[in-house]
Amino acid sequence: PRILYAGLISGLFTSILAKPVKLILNTQRPAGLLDPSTFHIIGEHLHQAAMPSGHTTTAFAIATGIYLSIGHSKRIKFSWIFILPILTGISRIAVGAHWPEDVLVGMSLGILSGILGAKLARLINIKYLTIRSWPSIIVIFGSFVCGYILLNTTLDFELNITLQYILLANLGLAWVMLIKQFRKT
Numbered sequence: 001p002r003i004l005y006a007g008l009i010s011g012l013f014t015s016i017l018a019k020p021v022k023l024i025l026n027t028q029r030p031a032g033l034l035d036p037s038t039f040h041i042i043g044e045h046l047h048q049a050a051m052p053s054g055h056t057t058t059a060f061a062i063a064t065g066i067y068l069s070i071g072h073s074k075r076i077k078f079s080w081i082f083i084l085p086i087l088t089g090i091s092r093i094a095v096g097a098h099w100p101e102d103v104l105v106g107m108s109l110g111i112l113s114g115i116l117g118a119k120l121a122r123l124i125n126i127k128y129l130t131i132r133s134w135p136s137i138i139v140i141f142g143s144f145v146c147g148y149i150l151l152n153t154t155l156d157f158e159l160n161i162t163l164q165y166i167l168l169a170n171l172g173l174a175w176v177m178l179i180k181q182f183r184k185t
Contacts, residue, residue: 001129001136002121003069008139010065010117011058017109018057027051030096041096053098056106057113059085064114069121085110131181140178147171 029050031041063085070078089103098106128135150168154161 003066006065006069006118006121007062009120010061010114013113013116014057014061018052018054022049025051051102052106052109053092053102055092056089056103057110059088060107060110061113064111065117068118
């Protein structure tokens with residue numbers, strides 16, 4: 001549970017850190033500066049609030065929070081977890097949504113958020129890490145909300161539907177494991 005909380009807290013820090021930076025800097029995206037006919041944009045043509053890339057920030061925050069919550073001896077086996085945020089950053093450039101520097105700043109803020117999330121997760125009292133504790137119940141309820149959104153909303157692009165269903169199946173598997181855990185306690 002502490003690893004899960006580290007990822008969730010890290011994700012929350014992205015909102016606290018990234019959104020104000022986006023609003024303060026208000027930098028232009030590629031579609032705001034370049035002629036859209038000169039490159040291919042996938043999705044909505046956004047023009048402002050480029051830096052930092054929110055997708056990249058969130059992906060790196062969660063990966064870093066999880067990674068730093070894993071015991072030192074096991075971390076090397078889980079280094080692959082950073083492939084996902086790296087691919088997220090590359091995809092944000094590839095779809096024409098961000099400049100490379102937007103992604104790099106997002107990566108930096110994400111890593112900072114992950115460090116903060118992992119540090120805070122270490123401070124959580126053990127009694128709040130049980131399956132029947134109120135924080136766990138909130139997380140479980142939140143997972144049902146996420147499942148509903150994954151099933152009923154197209155996130156970002158139509159191309160993501162398959163990925164959304166894969167994530168929903170993964171969430172379903174987690175729910176099955178959760179039910180088994182509830183029966184044990």
